[in-house]
Structures are given as structure tokens and as C-alpha cells.
Amino acid sequence: MIVAERKPLSEIIAKVEGYNRLLIVGCNTCVAVCQAGGEKEVAMLAAALRLRFRDRQPAMEIIERSVERQCEEEFNQVLAEDIAHAEAVLSMACGVGVQTLVEQFPDAIVLPAVNTKFMGRPEERGVWSERCIGCGNCVLDKFGGICPITRCAKSLLNGPCGGSENGRCEVDPENLECAWQLIYDRLARLGQLDRLLEIEPPKDWSTARYGGPRKIVRKDMVL
Amino acid sequence: MKSGSKLERILASGAFAVTAELGPPKGPDVSVVMRKMELLRGVCDAINVTDNQTAIVRLSSAATCALLHQNGLEPVMQMTCRDRNRLAIQSDIFGAVALGIRNLLCLTGDHQVFGNHPTAKNVYDLDSIQLIQMVARMRDESVTAGGDPVEGEVPLFIGGAANPFGDPFEMRVIRLAKKVAAGVDFIQTQCIFDLPRFREWMKRVVDQGLHEKVYILAGVMPLKSVGAARYINRNVPGFSVPNSIIKRMRAAGKGKKAREEGIKICAEMIQELREIEGVRGVHIMAVEWEEAIRPIVERAGLLPRPSLED
Numbered sequence: 164m165i166v167a168e169r170k171p172l173s174e175i176i177a178k179v180e181g182y183n184r185l186l187i188v189g190c191n192t193c194v195a196v197c198q199a200g201g202e203k204e205v206a207m208l209a210a211a212l213r214l215r216f217r218d219r220q221p222a223m224e225i226i227e228r229s230v231e232r233q234c235e236e237e238f239n240q241v242l243a244e245d246i247a248h249a250e251a252v253l254s255m256a257c258g259v260g261v262q263t264l265v266e267q268f269p270d271a272i273v274l275p276a277v278n279t280k281f282m283g284r285p286e287e288r289g290v291w292s293e294r295c296i297g298c299g300n301c302v303l304d305k306f307g308g309i310c311p312i313t314r315c316a317k318s319l320l321n322g323p324c325g326g327s328e329n330g331r332c333e334v335d336p337e338n339l340e341c342a343w344q345l346i347y348d349r350l351a352r353l354g355q356l357d358r359l360l361e362i363e364p365p366k367d368w369s370t371a372r373y374g375g376p377r378k379i380v381r382k383d384m385v386l
Numbered sequence: 387m388k389s390g391s392k393l394e395r396i397l398a399s400g401a402f403a404v405t406a407e408l409g410p411p412k413g414p415d416v417s418v419v420m421r422k423m424e425l426l427r428g429v430c431d432a433i434n435v436t437d438n439q440t441a442i443v444r445l446s447s448a449a450t451c452a453l454l455h456q457n458g459l460e461p462v463m464q465m466t467c468r469d470r471n472r473l474a475i476q477s478d479i480f481g482a483v484a485l486g487i488r489n490l491l492c493l494t495g496d497h498q499v500f501g502n503h504p505t506a507k508n509v510y511d512l513d514s515i516q517l518i519q520m521v522a523r524m525r526d527e528s529v530t531a532g533g534d535p536v537e538g539e540v541p542l543f544i545g546g547a548a549n550p551f552g553d554p555f556e557m558r559v560i561r562l563a564k565k566v567a568a569g570v571d572f573i574q575t576q577c578i579f580d581l582p583r584f585r586e587w588m589k590r591v592v593d594q595g596l597h598e599k600v601y602i603l604a605g606v607m608p609l610k611s612v613g614a615a616r617y618i619n620r621n622v623p624g625f626s627v628p629n630s631i632i633k634r635m636r637a638a639g640k641g642k643k644a645r646e647e648g649i650k651i652c653a654e655m656i657q658e659l660r661e662i663e664g665v666r667g668v669h670i671m672a673v674e675w676e677e678a679i680r681p682i683v684e685r686a687g688l689l690p691r692p693s694l695e696d
Contacts, residue, residue, distance in 0.1 A: 316497055317468075317508070321515040322561045324494050325549030325576055334497050347554045359560050362568055365472065365516045365531065 164284065165193040165257045166291045167200060167277040175208070176215055178274045179253060183221065185212070186249035187276070188242060188264070189229035190256035197291055200255030200277045202229040208255065208276065233260030236267045246271045299370030299377065305358070307349035312366070314342035320363040323347075388525065388571060389543035391488035392460040392694060393432040397572065397601045401692045402660060403667030405462060405574065405603060406430040406679045408454075410445035419445070419453050425676040427459060429683045431691055432489055434574070434669070437464040441501025448478055452485040462545060463487050466495025471511040472520065472531045479521065483540055491545035491574065492517040515561075515568050518546055522569025544569060548602075549576040550587035551625040559590045566599045573600055574669040577607035579618075579627045581658060588662050597664030604659040605669045608652035608678045611644045612636045649678050653685035660686075 169175075179185055187205050195201025209227045216223040226245055230238045233256035246252055246264075251272045254261045257279040264273045281293035296313045303310055312318045316334040323343030326333030330344040350356050368374065387394060396403050406426050411418035426433050433454055437447040451461035463482050465475060479490065494514040498506045512520065520531045525540040546565040550558050562573065578584045584604070591597055609615050612635040615627040631651060638647030656668050668686075672678040683689055 317494060317510045317513070319494065319510070319513045321513050321564055322557050323552060323554070325547070325552040326497070327553045329553060334499050341553070343557065344554055347557055356556075359557065360563060360567075362515060362519065362564055365512050365520070368511065 164196055164282070165259075166197045166280045166283045166293075167194045167257050168197075168280055169199050169204060169208070169255070169277050170275070172208075172211055172215075175253070175276055176212070179212065179251060180216070182223075182250040183219075184224045184226075184248060184250045185253060186226045186228065186242075186245050186251070187212075187253045187255065188233065189227075190231075190233040190254075190260050191229050192232045192234075194255060194257055194260075194277060195229075197285070200257075205229055205255055208253075233257075234263050236263060239264060239267055243268070297371070298366070298368070299374075300367065305363070306346050307353060307355065307358075309342060309345045309349055311342045311346060314340070314345070319343065320366060322359065389488045389541040391432070391541075391543040393462065393489050394543040394571065395694055396431045396692055397666055399692070399694075402688065403432075403601070403603060404430045404683055404688050404691060405432045405434060405667065405669045406676070407434045407436060407669070407671045407673070408450070408676060409436050409439060409674055410447070410450040412442065412444050414445055416453065419450055420457075422676045423454055423457060423459055426679060428691060429680045429689065430670070431667075432460040432462050434462040434464055434491060437466045437493070437495070438469060438501070439464075440496045441468065441498040441503065441506075443502060448482045448485070448487070451482065451487045455486040460489070461487055462489040462491050464491045464493060465517070466493045467510050467512045467514065467517055468495030468498065468508050471509050475512070475517065476520070476524065476530055479524065479540065479542070480536075480538075483538075483542065488541060489543045489545060490521060491547065492521060492570070493547055514546060515564050518544055518565055518570045519568040526569070543571050545572045545574060546570040547576065548573045549625075550578075550584050551576055551580060555583075555587075558587055559594065559596075562591060562596055562600075563594060566596055570600055572603060572666075574603045575605040576625060577605045577671055578655065578659065579607075579625060579631060581655070584659075585662060588664050592664045597666075601666040602664055603667040603669040604656075604662075604665050605671060606652050606655050606659070606682075607671045607673070608675065608682055609635055609644075609648040610675060611640065611648070612638075614648075645678070649681050649685065652678070652682045656682070656686040656688070 187209055189200050189202050189205035191201050205227050209225045232238045246268050253274050253276045255276045261273055261275045282295045283291050283293040285291050293313055298312050316332055327341035332339035332341045408422050435447045435450045447463050451463045454461040492514050498508050521544050523529055524536055525542055528536045548562050615632050615635055619626050638644045659665050670679050
């Protein structure tokens with residue numbers, strides 16, 4: 164899923180203090196699961212903003228809404244009236260959701276309330292970590308199911324650098340495992356250590372973001 | 387001869403090679419390069435010039451190497467994958483060869499979080515093994531990474547690094563084997579303090595016959611003080627200074643006495659390393675202490691350096 168983190172309250176306050184009619188829109192998919200921008204977080208943020216602006220005259224109007232998937236226009240139709248009424252929309256969806264609102268409601272001022280972080284998964288309660296950078300050409304089968312492009316700080320494809328120590332990555336030993344230690348252990352477990360001797364050629368990065376913004380057109384599905 | 391470089395000829399002659407490291411200034415101050423290069427003249431066979439080492443911006447390796455070459459010294463240009471994509475790397479290599487540089491050390495490069503531009507975007511388009519393979523093809527097959535023919539020759543003696551002290555240990559010999567398969571000609575290892583672990587690594591290297599396919603230069607680093615040893619233990623992943631050396635440095639006291647002890651320990655280490663099968667030379671990394679190299683080499687009994695005039 165897409166993992167996000169709510170922006171600091173001070174940053175959000177600075178963005179919205181110039182408006183008097185605010186619509187906060189959460190998204191009940193990824194950002195709800197990672198507890199950054201779902202219905203519950205919308206309520207919490209609205210309460211915090213009401214408290215912050217409680218002395219304002221006239222009172223700041225804050226409307227709370229949440230949609231199922233803000234990245235798809237059909238789920239956002241119900242917001243049309245509220246968006247027309249609000250001076251600004253504070254979106255708690257990922258960057259895709261924010262931009263969907265912008266494209267769908269071109270006259271609305273839409274402000275992001277979360278920082279979209281990565282594609283990852285919850286490792287334990289309150290801990291999420293990255294698993295995929297969306298390089299556009301999956302090679303997980305070559306590395307025992309562990310992605311060195313995502314999980315090695317240098318995206319190394321031919322083994323660990325000198326900064327692997329006791330299974331940790333030198334870039335942030337407290338938080339990061341060495342991807343190549345994980346790959347080594349996994350291939351050892353699978354009896355596939357001989358794979359480590361193969362030289363992995365330079366990656367074709369054209370399928371990644373480096374080739375420009377990406378788009379998929381499925382001719383079989385286009386109406 | 388693959389490159390005809392002085393370093394290649396010395397290693398091919400069977401002599402025990404000595405290389406040292408020169409750190410360029412944090413700006414275009416040529417006088418720093420001139421001062422450091424004179425400290426190294428006549429005491430080593432080739433001089434590595436670091437490439438924004440530990441991700442700190444310095445005078446470029448290529449320009450510094452060209453200055454060394456113009457002044458009659460033999461440079462080893464270090465090239466990392468952190469700051470350049472495959473286009474920039476190849477272009478800079480052509481430039482280096484055009485300026486007379488004949489040795490290239492191919493490195494992945496320290497991550498930028500350790501340097502003075504931690505908010506920079508890194509590249510890592512290639513890794514060190516892919517870089518070695520690309521350069522070997524430029525030289526041997528005269529093609530670029532993209533497949534176009536190279537105009538002119540690329541006579542480079544291709545080096546790589548090896549860290550026998552990183553984890554997982556089993557990967558360390560595998561990495562060397564891959565570098566050999568990729569076409570590396572010489573290896574300079576990470577600084578050795580833990581001799582038993584280095585011996586274990588070399589044993590595995592020799593068992594696989596890799597020492598017959600690549601020249602291995604053992605890396606050493608003189609310690610300036612007991613504080614430097616402790617700093618390394620605390621802050622440099624992948625290697626540790628053993629207690630026996632820390633004790634000696636502590637006993638030596640401070641200042642000049644400590645520096646002399648550091649030089650002595652380093653020279654003794656070189657003598658031990660010389661005895662290990664497969665070690666063909668030594669690479670001295672005296673970070674911001676190039677003055678130490680002459681006394682180390684002298685004390686290790688490696689002066690004068692061989693002359694290839696004949």
C-alpha cells in the first residue's frame with residue numbers, strides 16, 4: 164500500500180490560516196490503513212484546527228468528509244457541493260488523491276495535509292517500511308524475493324557494499340537492515356547461493372521514473 | 387600489457403608494489419596538490435586520488451590526477467558511481483585517458499549521508515562491478531555501454547576495492563570473484579587492522595585461485611593517536627582496530643610520540659602482510675597525513691622504489 168504520514172500541525176496551520184471555510188477530505192484506503200489520512204485522522208485534524216482557531220471571529224467553518232478512494236473520480240463526485248462551498252480543500256489522501264481532486268475540480272484550491280512516503284507494508288504496530296520503488300520491471304525472482312533496488316540504500320545489484328555490519332546498513336543502522344544480508348540469508352535457505360556469482364548487468368532504468376512520467380494504456384480495456 | 391601503466395609494469399615484474407593515497411583539497415587550491423605530491427614522490431609506485439571521498443566535495447579526481455601526471459607522477463584515478471550516471475562516467479574516463487591517466491579504481495562510493503551534502507540526490511546508475519565490466523569492454527572490445535564504437539584506445543589498468551571486513555563474510559570472496567569475472571586487474575583492500583580476519587579472507591581467495599587472476603594490494607592506515615583508533619571503532623562500519631593496537635597507541639602517549647608509534651605499527655603491519663600468500667603490494671591510506679607515507683615505506687624496508695627506466 165501507499166504509506167503516508169501527516170504533516171506537522173504547524174505546517175498545516177500555516178497553509179490554512181488564510182481561509183475561513185475549510186473542507187478536510189480523507190481517504191479510506193491506503194492512508195486510512197496507515198493511520199495518516201482516514202476518517203479518524205480527519206476528525207482528529209479537524210478538532211486540532213478548531214482548537215487552534217477557536218477565538219477567530221467569524222468562526223472558521225470546518226467540514227469533515229472522507230471518501231473511499233480519492234484517486235478515483237467516481238468516489239469524489241459526492242464532494243462537489245462541499246468543494247464549491249469551501250474556500251480551500253485540505254486533502255488527507257496521498258499525492259495521487261490530491262491531484263485527482265485538482266483535476267476533477269479545477270477551480271478548487273487543494274492543499275496536501277500528508278506527506279506521501281512510499282509503497283510499503285506494516286512490519287509491526289506503528290512501523291511501516293518500504294518494499295517497492297516501482298521500477299517498472301520486477302526482478303524479485305532473481306534476489307530471493309527481496310528487492311535490492313528498494314531496500315539497499317545504494318540499489319546495488321551485485322552484492323553488499325562495505326557498509327554492511329551485523330546485518331545492518333551503515334546509512335541508518337538503527338532502522339535499516341542490509342538488503343544484501345537478507346538476500347544472502349534467503350538464498351542460503353533456498354539453496355541458491357550459486358546465484359550470487361552471476362553478474363547482474365546494468366539495469367534498464369527506462370521503465371522507472373527516469374524514463375519520464377509513466378502511463379499504461381490497455382487497448383483491450385479502452386472504451 | 388593492458389595499459390602499460392607504471393603500476394601494471396611494476397606488478398607484472400613481480401615487485402612488491404606500493405601505492406598511496408592523496409586527498410585533493412576542498413577547493414581549487416593547486417598548491418595543496420603540489421605540496422602533497424612532493425611528499426609522495428619517490429616513495430610509492432602510484433598515487434590514488436580520491437573522488438569526493440566520504441561524499442565531501444573536493445577538487446575532482448581527474449583534474450588532480452592530470453596535475454600529478456604533468457608533474458611526472460603516476461596517478462590512480464578513483465571513480466565512484468554515486469555522483470555520475472553511465473554517460474558521465476564514460477565521458478570522464480575518456481577525458482582522463484586523453485589527459486594521460488592510465489590507472490582507474492572503480493568504486494561504488496560512500497553514501498551521501500556521510501558527507502557535507504546529505505540532501506543531495508545520489509545516482510548509483512551502476513554499481514562497482516558493472517563499472518568494472520563497462521570499462522573492461524571499453525578497453526578490450528572498444529565499445530561504450532550503449533554499444534557504440536569508441537574512437538581511440540582506452541588503455542586503462544582497472545582496479546577495484548575489496549572489504550574483507552564487511553558482512554556477510556561469505557559474500558566478501560564472492561564479490562571479489564565477481565570483480566575478477568568482470569575484468570578487474572588489481573584490487574586495493576579496505577584498511578587492515580584485523581589481521582586474523584584478513585588472513586582468513588586471503589586463504590579463501592587463494593583456495594579459489596583468485597590471487598593468480600588479480601593483483602591484490604593490502605590496504606593499511608597509520609593511526610595518528612589512540613583517539614583516531616577509537617574514532618574508527620565507533621564510527622567506521624566494517625572495520626575495527628584490535629585492542630592490542632589500541633593499547634600500544636595509548637602507551638605511546640600523545641603528539642609526536644603517538645604519531646611515531648602509529649607509523650611503526652603501520653610498517654610492521656606491512657611486513658606481516660608481505661608474508662601472506664597472494665598479497666602483491668600494499669596500499670597506504672594516510673588520510674590527511676601524507677607526511678607519514680615516506681617514513682612508513684622506509685621503515686617497512688620498501689625503499690628505494692623500483693625504477694623502470696631500463
